[in-house]
Amino acid sequence: MPSPLAPDHADPVVGGAACASLAFLLDSARDRLRLARCALHVVGPDGGLRPVAASPGAGDPAPGSPLVDAVLRSARPARGAAAALALPLLVDGELRGVLELEPAGPGPVDEAVAGQVVALAEAALGRPRPVRTAPDRPSRCRLSRAVLAGAEIDEVVAELAELLARPVALLGPDLRVRTWAAPPALRLTDAPALAPAALDAPAVRAALDALGPDRPSVVLLPRPPLVRRHLVAVLLAEGRVAGYLDVIEMGRALGPAETPLAEHAAALLSLQLLGETRRIRASAQAHDDVLADLLLGARSVDDLRRLTTHVGLDLQRPHLVVRLPVAPDRSAGACRAAVVAALGPLLDDPPPAHAGPDDVVVLVRLPADPGPPALRGVHAGLRAALDAVARHTGVRRAVVSGVCHDVGDYPPALAETREVDRIVDALGGRADVVAVTELSTLRLVVNGDRTDVALRFAEQCLGPLRRSDDAGGGGLVETLRSYLDCGAQVRATAAALGVHENTVRYRLGRIEHVTGMDVRRFDTLLAAQLAFQVEGLVGGVETSTTATRDPVVPRGYRS
Structure with missing residues (x-):
């Protein structure tokens, strides 16, 4: 059965003569290789595949099978179930098409004959064809207009991917993907950006480190661990690397006219990143200024209520x-x-x-x-x-x-x-x-100029109790501290110390005897509390009952 694409239905990319040759070639290949189906797809101007010829012609050849997509991404042969085979068609190192071969029987395709078919198809595709217009000044103007119209960073990346008909990824300074875009025809689900293994390669790292104002872009060659070429343009902001723009070779070879467009896009993205950085910095500065005004009382209360809400406080x-x-x-x-x-x-x-x-x-x-x-x-x-x-x-x-x-x-x-x-x-x-x-x-009663007075005061209150404890024990200092913490309640103090209430009363009597303080008087208890606070600050011990237990509301003195 003849191919459905005859010379009078010539493909505008391939040309009428090439279409006729390819249709005859596929019919011959089907008979020679005993194929159930063979089809040929060529890479179109958008980077995707378009059908050119198929044999037999039942149903139009439609790209999109996993095998065809695999060849489109890698430019290498791909094998599928039932011995199906998809082969790349290369012209001057550029992927120009994909040949699908599906055998009629259970055996594999004769790869020697398949290689001859590939060579003839590549020769047919190598004839002169309409030249795709390279990216030029109108393309750069289109990107500039998009930025001036308020396009976000990811929208600029998508615009560049559409202009180049290639996957494009924006990388941060750490070379992690920030955003990416690709032509729909490529059916990509993940960014084909630089893999970690490639970034660890010394040659790749050296090429990226050399980028700067004097060398805005570089083409990374497909040498292991890289599997395809990458055109990488550097983004600069305030004299530092702000990121990288990665244009990935897929479907057809990178052309020299794409470098100026990639560098122009990188410059536009640099300006956008710089503006983004300055907006964040200005927002942070406004936040800091309002916080300072709040703490120092530098504005009216009404202004501060309004401004704190505005900056997110x-x-x-x-x-x-x-x-x-x-x-x-x-x-x-x-x-x-x-x-x-x-x-x-x-x-x-x-x-x-x-x-x-x-x-x-x-x-x-x-x-x-x-x-x-x-x-x-x-x-x-x-x-x-x-x-x-x-x-x-x-x-x-x-x-x-x-x-x-x-x-x-x-x-x-x-x-x-x-x-x-x-x-x-x-x-x-x-x-x-x-x-x-x-x-x-x-x-x-204490300030920074009278701390010596505070220290003498604490010594006069608590020094005799400490010396008594050192000489004969008795736990007088700890008893007085607990008595104050427990709101001057004997029962609560006994529970806190784990002793009998009479023991607490005895110790309070000893405290009065040693110091001369009347622990039934409020001013005495206040003086003792101040003395403990001074000693706590000097010795670095806890001075706050809030940090250890719920406060006890005083209900009276010794019971």
Whole structure:
């Protein structure tokens, strides 16, 4: 049966004479090789396959079988079920078509005869044919117009793939695929970009490393581990490599006219990436400026409410202000990102952070109705992260504010954390997580210039008790501490210490005898609490009952 494509139905790509030769060739091949079917497809201007001839002619030859697609992608022979065979037709090293052979019987195709058929088909396809117009200035203008019209980066890549009729991939600086596009005729499901094995090849790596302003593109040759040629153009932004544009040879050979178009597309994409980077940078700077204004109270409350919403600062929920002091030989701005990275995993989300003159200040978001368990969780998370934070700040300390509910709460909260941090630093700075709310009374009587007075005061209150414990035991210091933590309740103190209530009463009597303090008086208990807070800051022990247990509301003194 003759081929369905006669000379008067000549294919515009192949030509009438070639169509007639190929139709006769396929009829002869079918008889000689005893084929149930043989078909020939040529590569069209769009990079896809189009049928030219088939024998027998029952039904038009339709490209799209897995074998044909495999040859189109690799330019190598492909074998299928029932001894089916698909062979590439190459002219001057360029894939011009695919020959399908499907035997009638169970035996394989005679590959020697099939090779002769391939040679004759390649000779027919090698005759002069209409020349496909190479990419030129109109193509570059088309890309430029697309960018000026607001096309996104992936749309520009798709436009270039359509112009070149090739797969195109945009790679990041790390050579990972960011986006890609390919002509629909190729039926690609994955980007045929540079494989990891190819990127590890020294020759490929050296060629890519050499790209820059003076060498904007390079053609990577199909040498193992590469299986096809790649035209790679570099993207540059602010003097650094911002990515790579990879044009993949598939179906037909890369032409010299494609290099200027790829370089032009890379330049346009570089401008888009630069604009994208600057937009992100401007957004981050606006976020930082509003956060600084919020903490310092540099704008009106109404302005801050509006601006915080605009830059994505969610102040609908309460927050804590946490001051992380930075050593004099360190830069707060330089270590801010590292501090946020260290805190993020322990606080669920990376917190907003502001770099001050000598500190990094972060906002820690709380539940809508934060109670002692939520505060204990924040304190525990900060304590767990302090070692990692201190590697960057040089100081192992965090000062935590009270709960901030409204925009106007943040400036005084920051001022309080800085005031308390100065007191802690003057007392030796050995405390780790310091809660401002636990030191409210201490701040009224102690400042950074009077720490020597605070130390003498603590010694006068607690020194005799410590010396008594050292001399004969008795646990007087621990009893007084627990008595204060338990709201001056004997029963709760006995339960906390694991002793009888009479033991607690006896020890309280001993405390009065040793120190002369009347533990039934509120001012005495307040003085003892201040003394413990001073010693805690000096010795680096926990000064906050919030971090260890729920607070006990005082209901009276000794029972």
